[in-house]
Amino acid sequence: MENNIELALKDIIWAGLKEAGLDSFCCREDIGLEFAPAPGFGDISSNVCMRLAKSAKKAPIAIANELAQKTGKALGSSPLKKYISEIKAQGAGFINFYLAPVYFWEELQRILDKKQDFARSDLGKTEKVMIEFVSANPTGPLSVAHARQAAVGDALANIMCYLGFDAQKEYYLNDEGNQINILGNSVKTRLAQLNGEKVEFPENYYQGDYIVEMAREIKDKKLKVEDFSEYAGNYILEIIKQELKDFHVEFACWFSQKELRKSGKIEEAFKYLKEKGFLYEQDGALWFKSTQFGDDKDRVVIKSDGSYTYLAPDIAYHREKYRRGFKRVINIWGPDHHGYISRLKAAVAALGQDPETLSVLIVQLASIFREGKPIEMSTRRGQYITLREVLDEVGVDVSRFFFMMRRTSSHLNFDLETAKKQTPENPVYYIQYAYARISSILRQAGLSETAVSDELSLLKEKEEIDLIRKLWQFAYILKVCLKTLDPYMLTVYLQEAAETFHKFYDCHRVLGTDQALTAARTSLINATRIVLATGLGLLGVSAPERM
RNA sequence: GCGCCUGUAGCGCAAUGGAUAGCGCAUUAGCCUCCGGAGCUAGUGGUACAGGUUCGACUCCUGUCAGGCGCACCA
Numbered sequence: 001m002e003n004n005i006e007l008a009l010k011d012i013i014w015a016g017l018k019e020a021g022l023d024s025f026c027c028r029e030d031i032g033l034e035f036a037p038a039p040g041f042g043d044i045s046s047n048v049c050m051r052l053a054k055s056a057k058k059a060p061i062a063i064a065n066e067l068a069q070k071t072g073k074a075l076g077s078s079p080l081k082k083y084i085s086e087i088k089a090q091g092a093g094f095i096n097f098y099l100a101p102v103y104f105w106e107e108l109q110r111i112l113d114k115k116q117d118f119a120r121s122d123l124g125k126t127e128k129v130m131i132e133f134v135s136a137n138p139t140g141p142l143s144v145a146h147a148r149q150a151a152v153g154d155a156l157a158n159i160m161c162y163l164g165f166d167a168q169k170e171y172y173l174n175d176e177g178n179q180i181n182i183l184g185n186s187v188k189t190r191l192a193q194l195n196g197e198k199v200e201f202p203e204n205y206y207q208g209d210y211i212v213e214m215a216r217e218i219k220d221k222k223l224k225v226e227d228f229s230e231y232a233g234n235y236i237l238e239i240i241k242q243e244l245k246d247f248h249v250e251f252a253c254w255f256s257q258k259e260l261r262k263s264g265k266i267e268e269a270f271k272y273l274k275e276k277g278f279l280y281e282q283d284g285a286l287w288f289k290s291t292q293f294g295d296d297k298d299r300v301v302i303k304s305d306g307s308y309t310y311l312a313p314d315i316a317y318h319r320e321k322y323r324r325g326f327k328r329v330i331n332i333w334g335p336d337h338h339g340y341i342s343r344l345k346a347a348v349a350a351l352g353q354d355p356e357t358l359s360v361l362i363v364q365l366a367s368i369f370r371e372g373k374p375i376e377m378s379t380r381r382g383q384y385i386t387l388r389e390v391l392d393e394v395g396v397d398v399s400r401f402f403f404m405m406r407r408t409s410s411h412l413n414f415d416l417e418t419a420k421k422q423t424p425e426n427p428v429y430y431i432q433y434a435y436a437r438i439s440s441i442l443r444q445a446g447l448s449e450t451a452v453s454d455e456l457s458l459l460k461e462k463e464e465i466d467l468i469r470k471l472w473q474f475a476y477i478l479k480v481c482l483k484t485l486d487p488y489m490l491t492v493y494l495q496e497a498a499e500t501f502h503k504f505y506d507c508h509r510v511l512g513t514d515q516a517l518t519a520a521r522t523s524l525i526n527a528t529r530i531v532l533a534t535g536l537g538l539l540g541v542s543a544p545e546r547m
Numbered sequence: 548g549c550g551c552c553u554g555u556a557g558c559g560c561a562a563u564g565g566a567u568a569g570c571g572c573a574u575u576a577g578c579c580u581c582c583g584g585a586g587c588u589a590g591u592g593g594u595a596c597a598g599g600u601u602c603g604a605c606u607c608c609u610g611u612c613a614g615g616c617g618c619a620c621c622a
């Protein structure tokens with residue numbers, strides 16, 4: 001039964017609906033199930049009666065009462081019977097299913113058998129998905145904004161892979177163009193200044209200290225630099241790669257814009273669009289008819305000076321994404337790019353792809369606080385908090401978790417002092433503490449990880465069943481993360497799971513005189529350990545045995 | 548001016564359209580002869596405002612007010 005309980009239950013409910021003669025008012029897809037609704041309302045709940053109340057012209061609760069009875073009847077001849085202890089119509093018209101303890105014992109057994117793969121699924125059917133994120137211009141160290149995008153993108157890719165997708169992480173490298181040229185000129189100018197030349201440093205150049213450091217290194221090592229843009233771009237790219245590595249983010253592919261241009265793919269894409277009639281010339285520039293696909297205004301792709309706008313290579317890049325076999329494309333961007341979504345979607349549509357297969361996630365900014373006071377940030381003056389600073393101060397585990405603690409589309413306040421605290425105020429420690437505590441008990445029990453009780457049915461206490469129920473919800477939470485394309489729900493779940501464990505621990509002693517019960521409870525906390533480690537692992541956070 | 552995000556307890560935040568709006572901090576009262584007290588139990592206190600959609604709205608829509616960010620032939 002296991003994971004298929006959702007499908008099996010829908011079958012039973014559908015049979016009940018038919019039995020009650022209600023199937024003509026809705027279809028099977030209308031049967032929505034909610035897992036672990038409000039306390040006291042069962043383990044699985046369906047709102048189907050409310051949905052069909054109007055067309056059936058009956059009160060929802062009356063329908064629910066009838067359906068509960070018919071569903072019970074349909075259940076009678078089903079293998080599902082032993083897992084359902086009760087079906088009740090409650091509230092405004094919900095139909096609630098109460099799972100029998102045997103269901104939870106089997107679930108627990110499954111976690112212990114399959115370990116960290118217990119919730120793995122083939123839901124994604126190995127569909128190729130590209131998650132492109134960070135993609136910062138190599139013109140300076142990564143900021144906290146990039147850090148948050150990196151954490152979210154990486155975790156999302158992990159979750160999707162766990163659910164059976166072939167999710168690949170990619171970094172689009174803007175290794176040529178205006179910004180890179182400015183970067184090169186910035187270094188060149190600083191070098192000239194170091195050599196005593198009286199040259200002005202323009203305001204739109206990169207102001208950060210790292211520019212001066214680069215110039216100083218060139219001077220000290222007496223390097224012969226021919227192309228300052230290329231030199232500086234590569235120099236910073238290495239810094240970025242190291243920063244991401246230290247943040248535990250690894251990309252499958254670094255896609256170079258320069259290579260894309262050299263390959264002639266941009267012209268190819270333009271040729272395609274031109275043949276379709278989506279390009280036109282005006283005021284000496286080449287325009288893309290994005291309004292035809294819902295954009296506010298048409299966009300320039302080749303400027304009147306003959307150079308490309310940013311959109312030009314991006315159109316070709318996205319054409320390549322689909323040509324490389326990706327069925328679904330996810331882009332993770334900062335909020336400064338939100339106005340860009342409609343034109344890229346237009347481009348994808350013009351290229352003959354369904355724009356729905358392109359998802360753009362806007363990761364809102366993270367404001368860094370110290371002792372409750374915000375730290376002012378200004379990219380212009382080169383004064384912003386970097387990924388490196390946060391990493392050095394609070395570490396990978398805490399920073400990654402903190403960046404995902406809020407809904408990705410919401411602003412995030414990241415307090416450095418809270419992040420360093422080792423109190424319940426800091427959820428990472430709260431979760432890791434639960435894990436370490438379990439590890440400690442297991443060490444004392446002297447049991448190997450593989451030892452499993454064959455009498456899990458001894459687990460009958462409320463707190464024991466509550467804990468298994470919480471573990472059971474893990475797979476459901478991952479589906480929510482997938483649906484919302486946001487890993488943050490997992491951070492909420494892990495806090496709840498840790499809390500449920502702490503409550504169990506406080507009420508019941510694991511290591512006792514009753515050997516069979518000790519074995520069963522040891523198995524329970526071992527399963528808890530597996531779930532916590534798996535969840536933390538998907539988020540890229542470690543699970544320490546000792547703290 | 549236009550667009551995006553956000554207004555929930557004194558503070559920081561939860562609640563995939565669902566039932567009794569949860570948690571931490573702060574504050575008040577308890578729990579260690581016992582597996583990690585970095586924990587647990589109980590008390591105080593809340594949906595910015597006005598309409599609308601819905602069987603049902605913190606959630607969706609419209610407007611108002613408040614805060615953050617963005618609006619290039621830049622990337």
